[in-house]
Amino acid sequence: MGDLIQCLDHGYVRLVDVMGSDLTVVNAARVSYAKESSELTERDIRLIKFLAREGHTSPFRHAIAQFEIYAPLMxxxxxxxxxxxxxHAEGSGDSLDAWNESSRRYITEEPVFYVPRDDEWRSAPENSKQGSGGRLDEILDYHEIGELIHVYEQHIEQSIHLYERSLELGMCAEQARLFLPAYGMYVRWYWTASLQSVCHFLAQRLEHAAQKEIQEYAKAILELIKPHFPVAVGELLSD
Ligand SMILES: Cc1cc2nc3c(=O)[nH]c(=O)nc-3n(C[C@H](O)[C@H](O)[C@H](O)COP(=O)(O)OP(=O)(O)OC[C@H]3O[C@@H](n4cnc5c(N)ncnc54)[C@H](O)[C@@H]3O)c2cc1C
Known part of the structure; x- marks a missing residue:
């Protein structure tokens, strides 16, 4: 099944498969000199550091990881x-990266929604460039937050009811899904990406400027990928 890390209230990241190791990066670079290492030496580690530091990125694209992710649509x-x-990029037929997602055109499995815990709701930020400020319960009292959460949960319940009712009446699934509040709805997808792409994602989404929810997923990706490429991941994320 692969290693799985839970995220948010119902989500997860699962490492489905990995191709390569730190040695893959090293040998992709060493092929220039028709050389190959059979085990990682100090010299190889210095080579990985050099490649990462100087932006010689192609050797990092020979290592691949495949994840299954279950996360809110946002x-x-x-x-x-x-x-x-x-x-999914136009004209990228030569790509090794891929994305395949469950589709509500075809499946009508019970929708699942992200509902933050009472203490996880955040306030509007003081600086509009940040996504959110501190805890919402620092500016609203317990009853006010409770009321908002109640309305949110009711909204989800009503939406599910309308969705199911429209399916019962014979509407197609691809349109009935319009009744579902999309941002918080969980979707499942496979993401296959090179080590360079994974680290580029991590470099941006582990940062505090990224939305807290995606940061949680980025931490899970890091925890799953790092043991397979300890040197390369460390170096690509060293800035
Ligand atoms: C905190 C935060 C806030 C964001 N807010 C918004 C937002 O409000 N709206 C929004 O639309 N997006 C937003 N984004 C997404 C952002 O604009 C990028 O699309 C996203 O981070 C993916 O990064 P990327 O473009 O580097 O990745 P990729 O598209 O995977 O590109 C990888 C790298 O390839 C190179 N590259 C990509 N395209 C080209 C090209 N055409 N020519 C040459 N080199 C290229 C660049 O070096 C790039 O970094 C946000 C991202 C973050 C982290």
Missing amino acids: VARQWWKYIIGSA
Whole structure:
């Protein structure tokens, strides 16, 4: 099944498969001199550091990881922006990266929604360039927050009811899904990407400027990928 890390209230990241190791990066670079290492030496580690530092990125694209991710659509939407070399990028037929997602055109499984815990709701930021400020319970009292959460949960319940009712009445699934509040709805997808793409995603989404929810997923990706490429990941994320 592969290693799995839980994220948010219902989500997870699962490492489905990995191709390569730190040695893959080294040998992709050493082929220039028709050389190959059979085990990682200090010299090889210095080579990985050099490649990462100088931006010689192609050797990092010979190592591949495949993940299954279950996350609210708002997280998937941010993730999907990592398009270089991705199968969903126009004209990228030569890509090794890929993205395949469950579709509510075809499946009608019970929708699942992200509902932050009472203490996880955040206030509007003071600086509009940040996504959110501190805890919402620092500016609203317990009852006010409770009321908002109640309305949110009711909203989800009503939406599910309308969705199911429209399916019962014979509407197609691809349109019935319009009744579902999309941002918080969980979707499942496979993401296959080179080590360079994974580290580019991590470099941006582990940062405090990234939305907290996607940061949680980025931490899970890091925890799953790092043991397979300890040197390369460390070096690509060293800035
Ligand atoms: C905190 C934060 C806030 C964001 N807010 C927004 C937002 O409000 N709206 C929005 O639309 N997006 C937003 N984004 C997404 C952002 O604009 C990028 O689309 C996303 O971070 C993916 O990064 P990327 O473009 O580097 O990745 P990729 O598209 O995977 O590109 C990888 C790298 O390839 C190179 N590259 C890519 N395209 C080209 C090209 N055409 N020519 C030459 N080199 C290229 C660049 O070096 C690039 O860094 C945000 C991202 C973050 C982290």
